[in-house]
Amino acid sequence: MDLFSNEGEKQRNLLPYHGTVIYYGRLMPTQTANHYLNELLSNIEWKNDEAVIFGKHILTKRKVAWYGDKEFEYTYSNITKKALPWTAALLELKDIAEKTLGETFNSCLLNLYHSGEEGMAWHSDGEKDLKKNGAIGSMSFGAERKFAFKHKESKQTISLILEHGSLLVMRDETQRHWLHRLPPTKQTHKARVNLTFRTIENK
Template identity: 65%
Template sequence: MHNLDLFAEPESTPINVIDYDGLVEYHGLLIPAQEANQYFDALLQKIEWQSDQANIFGKQILTKRKVAWYGDKPFSYTYSNSTKMALPWIDELVTLKGIVEDKTGTKFNSCLLNLYHTGEEGMAWHSDGEKDLLKNGAIGSLSFGAERKFSFKHKRTQKTLSVSLQHGSLLVMKGETQSHWLHRLPPTKKVDSPRVNLTFRTIDEDRGNLDNC
């Protein structure tokens, strides 16, 4: 496994995390520490967190990890055989969305948030290729709280690599990344504090997945 040695200071030029079959850019620290602390506290308090549902060996279970789904409209989003309806943006999400859009030059219309209470909560290998999402659309991943390792594995070659996502940092997955790479948040006993992750996404409205259409 390749681990990237990333600088603690903000990067003017993003680091390309993967070698081929897609593009993953790590922009480093996007939100200054004091502001990141404020956003972290606000998100913990104001987001309508709910336990996620996962299908494991044919059984639906509730995860310790909490999730929330927000968007421009009441978009439906289905993954792991569970469908969620987007809630209206709160002010902090609108501001953060604008910051990520300015940095990446990409417009997003939705955001899936995850709350991991400790390092023992993680995410298994998967790719974000659900039919609701714009094909090959960018996903902007903004992290707050505990620094966690984020891993990638190529679907064909099985090559793996990892990057540490810092408090206030931005990672962007784009192009054919979801078609060729899996990613996960490995659990660890070395982290005992929470992490909040925001993944700004683009729902493909042409697929007619709005409940009010």
Template identity: 65%
Template structure:
């Protein structure tokens, strides 16, 4: 199933979860401004994961920010949050107003080109608010994003536009996997901000 050019808020998932696509929530000027600010000013680092006892270094870069310097563990790696920058506070306010949710942290991903992606996974870390909202804001390159149901294997694909917002919540992480598939068609970077709530 492919969904394109959605203008109203719509739940992309047919059952077992909520993934509300809000469409484009930033103007073209806002997209350009925040994209460049984040690219230049965020402290980007290569991501690490421990898989089968081995430490894997990813090509994509990540950054972890929050309202306080709390720790967050995923893929058996613990990160300490840096304090929100002014631009991240502004984007958090926009996302909170649009989604009707609140967030205390943001995990940012920098994909340098379409060669870099993310395999199927769920954001089910114990530190995350159970069934809480995860708001995904896209800047830079437009990329395909896929959901796959854990039991039925049904797949939902969507094209995430620049400046668009996708909010996953309720039982989505329990029942669905999601990924960013690599592509040879994209040669420019994408910045993805995932605002989330860590239970302190």
């Protein structure tokens, strides 16, 4: 099931069962989104992502950064990261996400995809440090990319296009029952920056 036409789909649950995903579309004018994209590309401490898979250390082309209210430690793919202090631009974007969603977040994991050749495999954000069934606000800048969900049992898939300056939220039991991914594409050579605002507990 593809939801490439986002008009009319906004603020409606895109998942048929076992979770909540709402796409709010573009939250700001193109000029404002361009400003934030440039800020994020220039002033974030980007590093190549790392993972330990079957005992092998992997370094990805995709770059990541981790920011938060304090030096939260966050572990995924057997690699632990320590949060950096917020930048002014990140605090502005966090405020936009919180007011739009009616949530509060204390951290943000950022991903930089240099071109459509870089993506993310099927996964769910079920790390033990995350608030159980908490909201994850996903804000996108740069290249428009397809984003897909797949139910862990039924294998049903749903996809949509994430626009420049847009916001999507995943809530409730979404991470327990659904995988998501950013498939690679040869259709774009432009960079994309994704911010996922999260709530870390017990730290």
